[in-house]
Amino acid sequence: MIRHADEHLHKDGFLGFLMRPISRALGTEAVYEDQDLNLIGNGAAMLAVHSPDEKSKRAAWERIEPFQPLVARHYALSGIEHLAGEL
DSSP states (O other): OHHHHHHHHHHSHHHHHHHHHHHHHHTSHHHHHHHHHHHHHTTOOOOOOOOOSHHHHHHHHHHHGGGOOSOEEEEETTEEEEEEOOO
């Protein structure tokens, strides 16, 4: 994840350079990426699950929730749903 974020930063170009501070100011994806990278850097694991619909999202969350993740979010076209523990 850390390597991916670093590669993404270098490949985004000027538009990405401009969008990142705007995203941080709005409290959206860049803030979550910063928080996630901080957790990962301190030894946390990351799990990504492809759940393209509500049914698969619920099924995945039912399996994950008992492990009490520090943070859990569902990213959809309609927005970001916070399932657990925002920092």
